[in-house]
Amino acid sequence: MKNATLSALGQSLAQRLPYEFWIGWRYTRAKRNNHFISFISLTSMVGIALGVMALIVVLSVMNGFQDELRKRILGVASHIEVRGFEPSLADWQHLQQQIQSIPPKAVASPIEGVAPYIMAQGMLTHDQAVQGVLIRGVLPAQESTVSELSTQMKLGQLNDLKAGQFNIVLGSDLAMALGVRVGEKVVLMAPQGQVTPAGLVPRIKQFTVSGIFQVGMYEYDAGLALIHMEDAAKLYRLGEQVSGLRLKLADLFMADRVSQSLVEALGPNFYITDWTQQHANFFKAIQLEKRVMFIILALIVAVAAFNIVSTLVMAVTDKRADIAILRTMGATPQSIRKMFVVQGAMIGIIGTVSGALLGVLLALNIETVVPWIEHTFNVQFLSKDVYYISDLPSKLMWSDVAAIVGLSILLSLVATLYPSARAASMNPAEALRYE
Known part of the structure; x- marks a missing residue:
């Protein structure tokens, strides 16, 4: 059949x-x-x-x-950055509230998080090892809303960064190059110096390593260190000012359109960039x-x-x-x-x-x-x-x-x-x- x-x-x-x-x-x-x-x-x-x-x-x-x-870069970097035309940004709290109050319908993609940051260069030393690093001052509670660093911690936690305790979180390759472990001390030297009778002396502060993160991207694992934003403001003498605000979007591919909407909403007094401009070459x-x-x-x-x-x-x-x-x-x-x-x-x-x-x-x-x-x-x-x-x-x-x-x-x-x-x-x- x-x-x-x-x-x-x-x-x-x-x-x-x-x-x-x-x-x-x-x-x-x-x-x-x-x-x-x-x-x-x-x-x-x-x-x-x-x-x-x-x-x-x-x-x-x-x-x-x-x-x-894209995933690794934007896990550490921001979708959009809002900065002033001056090196630092004053009255950032009001600007943060203004951005958060923008209705979702006014932008192409909802803004999921807004966090202030301080970005500066420095040099870390431990024993005989010396490494140039990029210092990012953050507020741990707000930083987790704009980046994935809190989930990339290999040792310790991002919330271990407390104001006034001068703790520091290092990338895994940076910690290996310096030969330090959690709990040990490192010395951070800021390039902005102090004028003394002996000449120009860089500002120096000792920090305690409270955590180590591993993003899986060598550029960040070997060259980025995080400290509390208030500690960064004291070391670099910024007072109440910050370098800018970092934004995270629900849809990162709408970053360019959201940037245009922010320019219209905030006016021409701010410099707004998105990840498509900052990392376009890659x-x-x-x-x-x-x-x-x-x-x-x-x-x-x-x-x-x-x-x-x-x-x-x-x-x-x-x-x-x-x-x-x-x-x-x-x-x-x-x-x-x-x-x-x-x-x-x-x-x-x-x-x-x-x-x-x-x-x-x-x-x-x-x-x-x-x-x-x-x-x-x-x-x-x-x-x-x-x-x-x-x-x-x-x-x-x-x-x-x-x-x-x-x-x-x-x-x-x-x-x-x-x-x-x-x-x-x-x-x-x-x-x-x-x-």
Whole structure:
């Protein structure tokens, strides 16, 4: 019963599809006396599959890098910064209330958090180690509303920063470079000096390490230190002033539109920047690299696809007797053309689908495969001392997969145009003359 049903379905399908399809499909899977044609056909399939797989994996890794870089940068940096045109910002409490009172409908994305900060440079010393750092003075309770540092603490807590206690939180690589642990003392030197009879002397203050954070981005882990904002104001003699306000948005991709809304709401007396301006070079570089890699790897697919031309040209020569017989039986040139288009399309589709499946499988497991390769062969592809991200992330986007598959199949179809036209123009009498 089951075999009868399958046979009926097969007959129904055969009746619906044109005979050109079945002949082209038979040419694709039939065993040929000329093994060289089969070899070139197999090479074309493998080349297309490898090209498609490489394109999917590389674009997924580039997407992963872009997403991971954005997440790590914006986990420490701010979506939007509001500063005055002077080095410091006075009456920041009123400005903070003014920003928080802006109705969500007035901006493109709701403002989830607003926090003041003091940003300055300094130099940390411990024993014989010296490191230049970027000092950020924060209010721990408000800082957690604009950054993810409170969740990135490796030792201690961000709330351990208390006003007047002169505690400091260091990045993990910075703490390692200084050779300090939680509870030990470091000396912070501010470049703004004091004028004494002996000359200009930098301001020096001893801090206690109360915590260590690890963002996973070397730039911050090795060069950022956090102290309480009141301690920073005392050390750098800012009084009640701050460097600016940091904002966090519900949708970070609306930062540029929210910046424009803030300019209209706050007036021209403030300097407002967003993350797309501050870190534009990173993301533009990744986007450019992604486009270049797409073009380069697409050439691999194009070369493999145009191997179909040589395959079909030899197939046309090999099947000239069959073509002549089909023509004498009433097949039109258009039908002959369709047969070889089907044959070439099948080579491209089989290679494309195989490469897409392998590429998707590898892209979804790249974070497992790469560590296994590094462990097995004792190598490290991305050193954290050199690269911003030491892991190899991957983010598969189905729109990229669809574009790659579409491009590969299109190139395969283009490669069939000349051989199929040559087969359609063949004269049956000439083809049978020497048979």
